[in-house]
Amino acid sequence: MAAQHLAALSLDDRPKVSDGVVADAAPGVAWLDARTPGAGWALSVEPFDESDFGLEEGDAVPDLNIDQEDGILSLLNSSQRARAYHVSIYDRTLTASHGTLTSCPCRGRRCTTLSVAVPPRTSVDVCEVEGDALTVDLASDVVDIVEPTELEARTYDVFPLPSEGGPWLCTQASGGLLSHYAHASTYHAVDFRCPEGTPCLAIADGVIHAVDVANEDGGIHVSELFRWNAVTVQLDDGFFAEYVHIRSSACKVGDRVRKGDIIGATGAVGFCPEPHLHLEVHASAAKDAPSVPLRFGDRVPRAGEWWDGYAASS
Ligand SMILES: [Zn+2]
Numbered sequence: 001m002a003a004q005h006l007a008a009l010s011l012d013d014r015p016k017v018s019d020g021v022v023a024d025a026a027p028g029v030a031w032l033d034a035r036t037p038g039a040g041w042a043l044s045v046e047p048f049d050e051s052d053f054g055l056e057e058g059d060a061v062p063d064l065n066i067d068q069e070d071g072i073l074s075l076l077n078s079s080q081r082a083r084a085y086h087v088s089i090y091d092r093t094l095t096a097s098h099g100t101l102t103s104c105p106c107r108g109r110r111c112t113t114l115s116v117a118v119p120p121r122t123s124v125d126v127c128e129v130e131g132d133a134l135t136v137d138l139a140s141d142v143v144d145i146v147e148p149t150e151l152e153a154r155t156y157d158v159f160p161l162p163s164e165g166g167p168w169l170c171t172q173a174s175g176g177l178l179s180h181y182a183h184a185s186t187y188h189a190v191d192f193r194c195p196e197g198t199p200c201l202a203i204a205d206g207v208i209h210a211v212d213v214a215n216e217d218g219g220i221h222v223s224e225l226f227r228w229n230a231v232t233v234q235l236d237d238g239f240f241a242e243y244v245h246i247r248s249s250a251c252k253v254g255d256r257v258r259k260g261d262i263i264g265a266t267g268a269v270g271f272c273p274e275p276h277l278h279l280e281v282h283a284s285a286a287k288d289a290p291s292v293p294l295r296f297g298d299r300v301p302r303a304g305e306w307w308d309g310y311a312a313s314s
Pocket of ligand 1: 172
């Protein structure tokens with residue numbers, strides 16, 4: 001059967017982590033938690049006031065605003081709940097308090113994406129948008145932040161990536177501010193950086209429950225948040241393990257898999273600033289089922305940790 005050393009490795013290379021995300025894991029994406037004190041790299045964080053934006057009480061409030069005079073992009077949360085803002089802007093230079101935000105190529109254009117958690121009744125002046133405010137090519141996704149419920153961690157003794165090619169860097173784990181904080185279904189997901197085509201492995205015995213590998217594109221534009229590829233395994237413990245962003249599947253629905261079996265090849269399909277494996281485990285197959293905290297061996301993965309891969313003994 002299988003031998004495994006399942007523990008985070010102590011390597012000298014400890015990457016910088018901010019808000020639960022490895023700092024260099026998402027070129028072109030800038031994230032900020034405006035729920036914590038201080039404005040971070042934003043220009044300002046203020047209590048929301050209708051009059052600041054030419055609105056009167058009772059007016060419909062837009063999610064965001066670019067001032068036509070000074071080009072300041074503001075995120076407006078007039079609600080009583082914290083909200084998550086993902087905003088993508090093509091082909092513009094965006095300047096925040098610490099300088100120009102990075103961009104990266106996406107669908108042949110230059111794209112910058114923002115991920116900002118905004119507390120209730122708050123407006124965040126995020127950055128200055130260069131050029132004509134009326135012609136900005138902007139897309140956004142704004143949702144209420146659903147706080148995760150307390151769930152018991154599930155423990156698995158097989159890591160989802162092989163020893164060959166490792167060790168593997170966990171780039172984002174529970175609550176990471178890049179893309180794991182807004183929905184209970186993804187809150188406890190874990191990301192591991194890996195080149196496209198890396199085998200992904202069943203973390204326990206089970207049956208292939210769903211295969212969706214129809215998509216091919218990936219990038220940092222917010223539209224990528226709504227399409228991805230995934231293979232889901234119904235594990236024999238009754239839980240569902242969903243492997244996301246993968247390039248191809250090695251299985252079909254109904255196939256029986258043993259722990260350590262290859263179920264597909266990793267990729268960069270969907271919201272992927274870089275190729276990686278995103279894994280989440282749920283108690284049911286329902287679309288909005290909350291993810292549960294994951295343990296491999298005796299450790300919960302955290303961003304910035306290196307993990308040894310799964311080594312099957314002969
Ligand atoms: Zn992820």
